[in-house]
Amino acid sequence: MKSNKSISLNLKTLIYLLVFSITILIFLAFSFNLFFKVSYEHHQEKKIKTLATSLIDYSHLEIITKLEQIVFENSVCANYVTSTATYRYNTLMVGCNLNQNSQIYELENTMIKSSKAINYIKLVDDTNNSKALLSGIKVANGYIFLYSPLEDVNSTSLFNGSLIFLTIGFIIISCLVSYFLSFKITKPITNITKQAKSLGEGKYNLELPSSGIKEIDELSNTLKHVGTDLSKIDELRRDLMANVSHDLKTPLTMIKAYAEMIKDISYKDKDKMTKDLDVIISETDRLTILVNDILELSKMQNEASKLKLEKFDLVELIQEIITKYEILKITENYQFILDLPSKALIKADKNKLAQVIYNLINNAINYTGDDKLVYVTLKKTKKEYILSIKDTGKGIDKEEIPYIWDKYYKKSKKHQRNVISTGLGLSIVKEILTKHHFDYGVESQKNKGTTFYFKIKI
Numbered sequence: 238m239k240s241n242k243s244i245s246l247n248l249k250t251l252i253y254l255l256v257f258s259i260t261i262l263i264f265l266a267f268s269f270n271l272f273f274k275v276s277y278e279h280h281q282e283k284k285i286k287t288l289a290t291s292l293i294d295y296s297h298l299e300i301i302t303k304l305e306q307i308v309f310e311n312s313v314c315a316n317y318v319t320s321t322a323t324y325r326y327n328t329l330m331v332g333c334n335l336n337q338n339s340q341i342y343e344l345e346n347t348m349i350k351s352s353k354a355i356n357y358i359k360l361v362d363d364t365n366n367s368k369a370l371l372s373g374i375k376v377a378n379g380y381i382f383l384y385s386p387l388e389d390v391n392s393t394s395l396f397n398g399s400l401i402f403l404t405i406g407f408i409i410i411s412c413l414v415s416y417f418l419s420f421k422i423t424k425p426i427t428n429i430t431k432q433a434k435s436l437g438e439g440k441y442n443l444e445l446p447s448s449g450i451k452e453i454d455e456l457s458n459t460l461k462h463v464g465t466d467l468s469k470i471d472e473l474r475r476d477l478m479a480n481v482s483h484d485l486k487t488p489l490t491m492i493k494a495y496a497e498m499i500k501d502i503s504y505k506d507k508d509k510m511t512k513d514l515d516v517i518i519s520e521t522d523r524l525t526i527l528v529n530d531i532l533e534l535s536k537m538q539n540e541a542s543k544l545k546l547e548k549f550d551l552v553e554l555i556q557e558i559i560t561k562y563e564i565l566k567i568t569e570n571y572q573f574i575l576d577l578p579s580k581a582l583i584k585a586d587k588n589k590l591a592q593v594i595y596n597l598i599n600n601a602i603n604y605t606g607d608d609k610l611v612y613v614t615l616k617k618t619k620k621e622y623i624l625s626i627k628d629t630g631k632g633i634d635k636e637e638i639p640y641i642w643d644k645y646y647k648k649s650k651k652h653q654r655n656v657i658s659t660g661l662g663l664s665i666v667k668e669i670l671t672k673h674h675f676d677y678g679v680e681s682q683k684n685k686g687t688t689f690y691f692k693i694k695i
Contacts, residue, residue, distance in 0.1 A: 258411030319379035332386035348373030488520035596662035601628040625690035
Protein backbone atom coordinates (compact mmCIF):
# COMPACT_ATOMS: atom_id res chain seq x y z
CA MET A 238 0.00 0.00 0.00
CA LYS A 239 1.15 3.52 -0.75
CA SER A 240 1.72 5.70 2.28
CA ASN A 241 0.00 9.07 2.18
CA LYS A 242 2.54 11.35 3.79
CA SER A 243 1.38 14.94 3.71
CA ILE A 244 3.09 18.11 4.86
CA SER A 245 1.57 21.32 6.14
CA LEU A 246 0.50 24.05 3.73
CA ASN A 247 2.87 26.46 5.45
CA LEU A 248 5.91 24.21 4.86
CA LYS A 249 4.86 23.34 1.31
CA THR A 250 4.43 27.03 0.42
CA LEU A 251 7.85 27.75 1.93
CA ILE A 252 9.46 24.97 -0.13
CA TYR A 253 7.80 26.18 -3.34
CA LEU A 254 8.96 29.76 -2.77
CA LEU A 255 12.52 28.61 -2.00
CA VAL A 256 12.63 26.42 -5.11
CA PHE A 257 11.34 29.35 -7.14
CA SER A 258 14.01 31.68 -5.70
CA ILE A 259 16.86 29.22 -6.31
CA THR A 260 15.58 28.59 -9.85
CA ILE A 261 15.67 32.32 -10.52
CA LEU A 262 19.25 32.49 -9.20
CA ILE A 263 20.41 29.62 -11.40
CA PHE A 264 18.71 31.22 -14.38
CA LEU A 265 20.43 34.54 -13.65
CA ALA A 266 23.84 32.86 -13.39
CA PHE A 267 23.46 31.10 -16.72
CA SER A 268 21.92 34.18 -18.28
CA PHE A 269 24.94 36.22 -17.22
CA ASN A 270 27.38 33.81 -18.84
CA LEU A 271 25.26 33.70 -21.95
CA PHE A 272 24.27 37.34 -22.38
CA PHE A 273 26.74 39.47 -20.44
CA LYS A 274 29.57 39.18 -22.97
CA VAL A 275 27.22 39.83 -25.86
CA SER A 276 25.81 42.87 -24.09
CA TYR A 277 29.27 44.14 -23.15
CA GLU A 278 30.54 43.65 -26.70
CA HIS A 279 27.64 45.60 -28.12
CA HIS A 280 28.27 48.39 -25.59
CA GLN A 281 31.98 48.59 -26.46
CA GLU A 282 31.28 48.66 -30.19
CA LYS A 283 28.83 51.49 -29.76
CA LYS A 284 31.27 53.40 -27.53
CA ILE A 285 34.26 53.05 -29.89
CA LYS A 286 32.22 54.13 -32.91
CA THR A 287 30.97 57.21 -31.07
CA LEU A 288 34.53 58.01 -30.00
CA ALA A 289 35.88 57.56 -33.54
CA THR A 290 33.24 59.86 -34.97
CA SER A 291 34.14 62.58 -32.47
CA LEU A 292 37.89 62.39 -33.29
CA ILE A 293 37.58 62.77 -37.04
CA ASP A 294 37.38 66.58 -36.91
CA TYR A 295 40.15 67.11 -34.34
CA SER A 296 43.23 69.15 -35.33
CA HIS A 297 46.76 67.83 -34.82
CA LEU A 298 47.24 69.90 -31.70
CA GLU A 299 43.92 68.82 -30.20
CA ILE A 300 44.77 65.18 -30.83
CA ILE A 301 48.16 65.55 -29.16
CA THR A 302 46.72 67.31 -26.07
CA LYS A 303 43.41 65.48 -25.64
CA LEU A 304 43.89 61.93 -26.93
CA GLU A 305 45.64 60.64 -23.80
CA GLN A 306 42.75 61.75 -21.59
CA ILE A 307 40.14 60.42 -24.06
CA VAL A 308 41.56 56.90 -24.31
CA PHE A 309 42.09 56.66 -20.56
CA GLU A 310 38.50 57.67 -19.76
CA ASN A 311 37.10 55.23 -22.36
CA SER A 312 39.39 52.28 -21.50
CA VAL A 313 40.90 51.95 -24.97
CA CYS A 314 44.48 52.21 -26.31
CA ALA A 315 45.52 54.17 -29.39
CA ASN A 316 48.26 54.90 -31.93
CA TYR A 317 48.44 58.30 -33.61
CA VAL A 318 50.45 57.85 -36.80
CA THR A 319 51.70 60.89 -38.72
CA SER A 320 54.21 61.24 -41.56
CA THR A 321 56.95 62.15 -39.08
CA ALA A 322 56.16 60.21 -35.88
CA THR A 323 53.97 57.64 -34.09
CA TYR A 324 52.34 58.51 -30.75
CA ARG A 325 51.23 55.67 -28.48
CA TYR A 326 48.52 56.11 -25.82
CA ASN A 327 47.53 53.80 -22.96
CA THR A 328 49.26 50.81 -24.55
CA LEU A 329 50.06 49.29 -21.16
CA MET A 330 46.33 48.83 -20.49
CA VAL A 331 45.37 45.24 -19.71
CA GLY A 332 44.10 43.58 -22.87
CA CYS A 333 45.76 46.04 -25.28
CA ASN A 334 47.49 44.17 -28.12
CA LEU A 335 47.95 47.13 -30.39
CA ASN A 336 51.76 46.75 -30.57
CA GLN A 337 52.09 43.04 -29.81
CA ASN A 338 50.53 41.42 -32.82
CA SER A 339 51.95 41.39 -36.36
CA GLN A 340 48.39 41.20 -37.67
CA ILE A 341 47.79 44.66 -36.28
CA TYR A 342 50.40 46.24 -38.61
CA GLU A 343 48.85 44.54 -41.63
CA LEU A 344 45.42 45.77 -40.66
CA GLU A 345 46.75 49.29 -40.10
CA ASN A 346 48.26 49.33 -43.56
CA THR A 347 45.01 48.05 -45.04
CA MET A 348 43.04 50.77 -43.29
CA ILE A 349 45.55 53.48 -44.37
CA LYS A 350 45.12 52.46 -48.00
CA SER A 351 41.32 52.56 -47.66
CA SER A 352 39.53 55.61 -48.99
CA LYS A 353 37.02 55.64 -46.10
CA ALA A 354 37.30 58.22 -43.33
CA ILE A 355 36.54 55.60 -40.65
CA ASN A 356 37.07 51.82 -40.81
CA TYR A 357 36.13 49.14 -38.29
CA ILE A 358 37.62 45.66 -38.12
CA LYS A 359 36.75 43.02 -35.50
CA LEU A 360 39.78 40.99 -34.37
CA VAL A 361 39.45 37.44 -33.03
CA ASP A 362 42.36 35.72 -31.30
CA ASP A 363 41.57 32.02 -30.90
CA THR A 364 44.77 31.46 -28.92
CA ASN A 365 43.72 33.76 -26.11
CA ASN A 366 40.02 33.34 -26.81
CA SER A 367 39.67 37.12 -27.03
CA LYS A 368 38.00 39.65 -29.27
CA ALA A 369 38.78 43.29 -30.02
CA LEU A 370 37.62 46.10 -32.27
CA LEU A 371 40.19 48.04 -34.28
CA SER A 372 39.10 51.43 -35.59
CA GLY A 373 41.03 53.52 -38.11
CA ILE A 374 40.22 57.21 -38.33
CA LYS A 375 41.64 59.44 -41.07
CA VAL A 376 42.53 62.86 -39.60
CA ALA A 377 44.26 65.95 -41.02
CA ASN A 378 47.87 64.96 -40.31
CA GLY A 379 47.63 61.15 -40.34
CA TYR A 380 45.68 58.29 -38.82
CA ILE A 381 44.41 57.38 -35.40
CA PHE A 382 44.08 53.69 -34.55
CA LEU A 383 41.85 52.83 -31.57
CA TYR A 384 42.03 49.39 -30.05
CA SER A 385 39.20 48.32 -27.72
CA PRO A 386 38.98 44.82 -26.11
CA LEU A 387 35.48 43.42 -26.45
CA GLU A 388 35.71 41.32 -23.29
CA ASP A 389 36.12 42.90 -19.89
CA VAL A 390 38.03 39.98 -18.42
CA ASN A 391 38.61 41.56 -15.03
CA SER A 392 34.99 42.62 -14.59
CA THR A 393 33.70 39.21 -15.71
CA SER A 394 35.94 37.33 -13.27
CA LEU A 395 35.03 39.70 -10.49
CA PHE A 396 31.35 39.22 -11.18
CA ASN A 397 31.66 35.44 -11.30
CA GLY A 398 33.51 35.50 -7.99
CA SER A 399 30.94 37.79 -6.41
CA LEU A 400 28.05 35.75 -7.79
CA ILE A 401 28.70 32.97 -5.28
CA PHE A 402 28.43 35.36 -2.33
CA LEU A 403 25.42 37.08 -3.89
CA THR A 404 23.74 33.69 -4.33
CA ILE A 405 24.30 32.72 -0.69
CA GLY A 406 22.99 36.10 0.49
CA PHE A 407 20.03 35.92 -1.86
CA ILE A 408 19.12 32.42 -0.63
CA ILE A 409 19.18 33.62 2.98
CA ILE A 410 16.96 36.59 2.10
CA SER A 411 14.70 34.28 0.05
CA CYS A 412 14.30 31.98 3.07
CA LEU A 413 13.24 34.88 5.27
CA VAL A 414 10.89 36.37 2.67
CA SER A 415 9.48 32.93 1.78
CA TYR A 416 8.80 32.17 5.43
CA PHE A 417 7.03 35.50 5.90
CA LEU A 418 4.97 35.10 2.71
CA SER A 419 4.06 31.48 3.44
CA PHE A 420 2.96 32.44 6.95
CA LYS A 421 0.98 35.42 5.62
CA ILE A 422 -0.75 33.36 2.93
CA THR A 423 -1.34 30.15 4.86
CA LYS A 424 -2.46 31.62 8.19
CA PRO A 425 -6.01 32.46 7.02
CA ILE A 426 -6.25 29.09 5.21
CA THR A 427 -5.12 27.29 8.38
CA ASN A 428 -7.72 29.25 10.31
CA ILE A 429 -10.39 28.23 7.79
CA THR A 430 -9.33 24.58 8.18
CA LYS A 431 -9.71 24.78 11.97
CA GLN A 432 -13.12 26.42 11.62
CA ALA A 433 -14.21 23.79 9.06
CA LYS A 434 -13.29 21.04 11.54
CA SER A 435 -15.48 22.72 14.13
CA LEU A 436 -18.47 22.27 11.78
CA GLY A 437 -18.14 18.52 12.26
CA GLU A 438 -18.36 19.09 16.01
CA GLY A 439 -21.67 20.93 15.64
CA LYS A 440 -20.25 24.44 16.10
CA TYR A 441 -21.93 26.39 13.31
CA ASN A 442 -21.23 29.99 14.39
CA LEU A 443 -17.92 30.55 12.60
CA GLU A 444 -15.64 33.52 13.22
CA LEU A 445 -13.58 34.16 10.09
CA PRO A 446 -11.99 37.63 9.93
CA SER A 447 -11.15 39.20 6.57
CA SER A 448 -7.70 38.24 5.24
CA GLY A 449 -7.45 40.87 2.51
CA ILE A 450 -7.08 38.09 -0.11
CA LYS A 451 -10.09 37.93 -2.42
CA GLU A 452 -10.18 34.16 -3.00
CA ILE A 453 -9.66 33.34 0.69
CA ASP A 454 -12.35 35.84 1.75
CA GLU A 455 -14.74 34.25 -0.76
CA LEU A 456 -13.94 30.84 0.73
CA SER A 457 -14.55 32.23 4.23
CA ASN A 458 -17.93 33.66 3.20
CA THR A 459 -18.88 30.36 1.57
CA LEU A 460 -17.94 28.49 4.75
CA LYS A 461 -20.01 30.93 6.82
CA HIS A 462 -23.02 30.26 4.56
CA VAL A 463 -22.41 26.53 4.92
CA GLY A 464 -22.36 26.94 8.70
CA THR A 465 -25.63 28.89 8.61
CA ASP A 466 -27.25 26.29 6.32
CA LEU A 467 -26.01 23.41 8.46
CA SER A 468 -27.43 25.14 11.51
CA LYS A 469 -30.83 25.37 9.81
CA ILE A 470 -30.59 21.76 8.62
CA ASP A 471 -29.67 20.59 12.12
CA GLU A 472 -32.63 22.48 13.54
CA LEU A 473 -34.92 20.97 10.90
CA ARG A 474 -33.47 17.53 11.66
CA ARG A 475 -34.29 17.91 15.34
CA ASP A 476 -37.77 19.15 14.50
CA LEU A 477 -38.22 16.28 12.04
CA MET A 478 -37.20 13.69 14.63
CA ALA A 479 -39.47 15.28 17.23
CA ASN A 480 -42.45 15.44 14.86
CA VAL A 481 -41.95 11.96 13.43
CA SER A 482 -41.54 10.56 16.94
CA HIS A 483 -44.73 12.34 18.03
CA ASP A 484 -46.70 11.26 14.96
CA LEU A 485 -45.58 7.65 15.37
CA LYS A 486 -46.04 7.58 19.12
CA THR A 487 -49.62 8.83 19.14
CA PRO A 488 -51.20 6.18 16.86
CA LEU A 489 -49.04 3.41 18.35
CA THR A 490 -50.24 4.38 21.82
CA MET A 491 -53.84 4.40 20.62
CA ILE A 492 -53.44 1.02 18.87
CA LYS A 493 -51.96 -0.54 22.00
CA ALA A 494 -54.58 0.98 24.29
CA TYR A 495 -57.55 -0.16 22.20
CA ALA A 496 -56.03 -3.59 21.61
CA GLU A 497 -55.68 -4.04 25.40
CA MET A 498 -59.25 -2.76 25.84
CA ILE A 499 -60.53 -5.39 23.39
CA LYS A 500 -58.50 -8.09 25.13
CA ASP A 501 -59.65 -7.20 28.65
CA ILE A 502 -63.08 -5.57 28.32
CA SER A 503 -64.86 -5.16 25.00
CA TYR A 504 -64.31 -8.67 23.66
CA LYS A 505 -67.62 -9.56 25.36
CA ASP A 506 -69.49 -6.69 23.67
CA LYS A 507 -69.49 -7.12 19.89
CA ASP A 508 -70.59 -3.55 19.10
CA LYS A 509 -68.02 -2.04 21.45
CA MET A 510 -65.31 -4.32 20.09
CA THR A 511 -66.18 -3.26 16.52
CA LYS A 512 -65.81 0.42 17.44
CA ASP A 513 -62.48 -0.27 19.12
CA LEU A 514 -61.25 -2.17 16.07
CA ASP A 515 -62.32 0.76 13.86
CA VAL A 516 -60.12 3.04 15.97
CA ILE A 517 -57.19 0.61 15.56
CA ILE A 518 -57.75 0.51 11.77
CA SER A 519 -57.96 4.31 11.63
CA GLU A 520 -54.72 4.74 13.57
CA THR A 521 -53.05 2.12 11.36
CA ASP A 522 -54.12 4.14 8.33
CA ARG A 523 -52.56 7.22 9.97
CA LEU A 524 -49.27 5.33 10.34
CA THR A 525 -49.46 4.13 6.74
CA ILE A 526 -49.97 7.68 5.45
CA LEU A 527 -47.04 8.95 7.52
CA VAL A 528 -44.65 6.23 6.34
CA ASN A 529 -45.76 6.57 2.71
CA ASP A 530 -45.30 10.35 2.80
CA ILE A 531 -41.80 10.02 4.23
CA LEU A 532 -40.85 7.39 1.63
CA GLU A 533 -42.38 9.39 -1.22
CA LEU A 534 -40.57 12.58 -0.23
CA SER A 535 -37.28 10.70 0.18
CA LYS A 536 -37.64 9.08 -3.26
CA MET A 537 -38.40 12.37 -4.97
CA GLN A 538 -35.52 14.21 -3.30
CA ASN A 539 -33.11 11.43 -4.28
CA GLU A 540 -34.46 11.54 -7.87
CA ALA A 541 -35.44 7.88 -7.61
CA SER A 542 -39.02 8.75 -8.52
CA LYS A 543 -39.32 9.54 -12.23
CA LEU A 544 -42.25 11.30 -13.82
CA LYS A 545 -44.60 9.31 -16.06
CA LEU A 546 -46.01 11.98 -18.34
CA GLU A 547 -49.37 11.37 -20.02
CA LYS A 548 -52.27 13.36 -21.43
CA PHE A 549 -55.43 13.48 -19.31
CA ASP A 550 -58.38 15.68 -18.39
CA LEU A 551 -57.55 17.70 -15.25
CA VAL A 552 -61.23 18.54 -14.63
CA GLU A 553 -62.12 14.86 -14.55
CA LEU A 554 -59.26 14.17 -12.11
CA ILE A 555 -60.39 16.95 -9.75
CA GLN A 556 -63.98 15.69 -9.77
CA GLU A 557 -62.83 12.14 -8.98
CA ILE A 558 -60.82 13.42 -6.00
CA ILE A 559 -63.70 15.53 -4.65
CA THR A 560 -66.06 12.54 -4.66
CA LYS A 561 -63.76 10.84 -2.13
CA TYR A 562 -64.54 13.60 0.38
CA GLU A 563 -68.28 12.84 0.36
CA ILE A 564 -67.98 11.39 3.85
CA LEU A 565 -66.89 14.82 5.14
CA LYS A 566 -69.88 16.46 3.46
CA ILE A 567 -72.22 14.03 5.18
CA THR A 568 -70.63 13.70 8.61
CA GLU A 569 -69.10 17.15 9.18
CA ASN A 570 -71.02 19.42 6.75
CA TYR A 571 -68.03 20.43 4.65
CA GLN A 572 -68.83 22.25 1.40
CA PHE A 573 -66.60 22.14 -1.69
CA ILE A 574 -67.25 25.06 -4.03
CA LEU A 575 -66.05 24.11 -7.52
CA ASP A 576 -65.44 26.53 -10.38
CA LEU A 577 -64.21 24.35 -13.25
CA PRO A 578 -64.39 24.44 -17.06
CA SER A 579 -65.99 21.54 -18.92
CA LYS A 580 -62.62 20.12 -19.93
CA ALA A 581 -58.87 20.82 -19.48
CA LEU A 582 -56.42 18.55 -21.29
CA ILE A 583 -52.91 18.66 -19.88
CA LYS A 584 -49.72 16.57 -19.97
CA ALA A 585 -48.27 15.57 -16.59
CA ASP A 586 -47.76 12.65 -14.22
CA LYS A 587 -51.37 11.92 -13.34
CA ASN A 588 -50.77 10.04 -10.09
CA LYS A 589 -48.33 12.61 -8.72
CA LEU A 590 -50.54 15.54 -9.71
CA ALA A 591 -53.45 13.80 -7.95
CA GLN A 592 -51.24 13.61 -4.85
CA VAL A 593 -50.64 17.38 -5.09
CA ILE A 594 -54.38 18.09 -5.29
CA TYR A 595 -55.11 15.69 -2.40
CA ASN A 596 -52.52 17.36 -0.18
CA LEU A 597 -53.72 20.88 -0.99
CA ILE A 598 -57.37 19.96 -0.34
CA ASN A 599 -56.42 18.20 2.92
CA ASN A 600 -54.50 21.32 3.93
CA ALA A 601 -57.52 23.52 3.13
CA ILE A 602 -59.82 21.23 5.13
CA ASN A 603 -57.40 21.31 8.01
CA TYR A 604 -57.23 25.11 8.22
CA THR A 605 -60.54 26.40 6.84
CA GLY A 606 -62.89 28.53 8.97
CA ASP A 607 -65.98 27.59 10.90
CA ASP A 608 -68.04 27.80 7.71
CA LYS A 609 -66.17 24.69 6.52
CA LEU A 610 -65.87 26.01 2.97
CA VAL A 611 -63.17 24.90 0.53
CA TYR A 612 -62.93 26.56 -2.90
CA VAL A 613 -61.43 24.71 -5.87
CA THR A 614 -61.01 26.89 -8.97
CA LEU A 615 -59.48 26.13 -12.38
CA LYS A 616 -59.02 29.12 -14.70
CA LYS A 617 -57.71 29.09 -18.26
CA THR A 618 -55.55 31.82 -19.81
CA LYS A 619 -53.95 31.98 -23.26
CA LYS A 620 -50.83 30.16 -22.09
CA GLU A 621 -51.75 28.16 -18.98
CA TYR A 622 -54.26 26.64 -16.57
CA ILE A 623 -54.23 28.01 -13.02
CA LEU A 624 -55.54 25.67 -10.31
CA SER A 625 -56.18 27.33 -6.93
CA ILE A 626 -57.48 25.82 -3.68
CA LYS A 627 -58.69 28.26 -1.02
CA ASP A 628 -59.74 27.98 2.60
CA THR A 629 -61.47 30.57 4.79
CA GLY A 630 -59.28 30.22 7.87
CA LYS A 631 -57.18 32.69 9.86
CA GLY A 632 -54.47 32.98 7.20
CA ILE A 633 -50.69 32.74 7.45
CA ASP A 634 -48.42 35.41 8.87
CA LYS A 635 -46.15 36.99 6.24
CA GLU A 636 -42.99 36.01 8.10
CA GLU A 637 -44.09 32.34 8.08
CA ILE A 638 -44.92 32.07 4.37
CA PRO A 639 -41.32 31.37 3.18
CA TYR A 640 -41.09 28.38 5.56
CA ILE A 641 -44.42 26.61 4.97
CA TRP A 642 -42.90 24.45 2.19
CA ASP A 643 -40.24 23.06 4.55
CA LYS A 644 -40.45 19.51 5.85
CA TYR A 645 -42.43 19.24 9.04
CA TYR A 646 -42.98 22.98 9.33
CA LYS A 647 -46.19 23.62 11.25
CA LYS A 648 -47.81 26.81 12.41
CA SER A 649 -47.63 27.53 16.09
CA LYS A 650 -51.43 27.44 16.22
CA LYS A 651 -53.03 24.02 16.11
CA HIS A 652 -55.16 22.84 13.22
CA GLN A 653 -58.82 23.77 13.19
CA ARG A 654 -59.92 20.25 12.26
CA ASN A 655 -58.96 16.78 13.45
CA VAL A 656 -57.75 15.67 10.02
CA ILE A 657 -54.90 13.23 9.49
CA SER A 658 -51.72 15.21 8.69
CA THR A 659 -48.04 14.29 8.60
CA GLY A 660 -46.53 17.75 8.26
CA LEU A 661 -44.96 16.62 4.97
CA GLY A 662 -47.85 17.49 2.63
CA LEU A 663 -46.60 20.83 1.35
CA SER A 664 -43.05 19.52 1.04
CA ILE A 665 -44.35 16.76 -1.23
CA VAL A 666 -46.37 19.34 -3.20
CA LYS A 667 -43.23 21.44 -3.67
CA GLU A 668 -41.12 18.49 -4.85
CA ILE A 669 -43.72 17.27 -7.37
CA LEU A 670 -44.43 20.72 -8.83
CA THR A 671 -40.70 21.49 -9.03
CA LYS A 672 -40.10 18.25 -10.94
CA HIS A 673 -42.85 19.27 -13.37
CA HIS A 674 -41.39 22.79 -13.67
CA PHE A 675 -44.78 24.22 -12.70
CA ASP A 676 -44.90 27.66 -11.09
CA TYR A 677 -46.59 27.60 -7.68
CA GLY A 678 -47.25 29.89 -4.77
CA VAL A 679 -49.48 30.98 -1.91
CA GLU A 680 -51.53 34.09 -1.13
CA SER A 681 -52.89 34.74 2.33
CA GLN A 682 -54.84 37.47 4.13
CA LYS A 683 -55.24 37.68 7.87
CA ASN A 684 -58.66 36.28 8.95
CA LYS A 685 -59.71 35.92 5.29
CA GLY A 686 -58.13 32.65 4.34
CA THR A 687 -55.28 31.25 2.28
CA THR A 688 -55.07 30.29 -1.40
CA PHE A 689 -52.53 27.79 -2.75
CA TYR A 690 -52.12 27.70 -6.52
CA PHE A 691 -50.00 26.25 -9.30
CA LYS A 692 -49.82 26.87 -13.05
CA ILE A 693 -49.76 24.33 -15.87
CA LYS A 694 -48.62 25.48 -19.31
CA ILE A 695 -50.99 24.55 -22.13
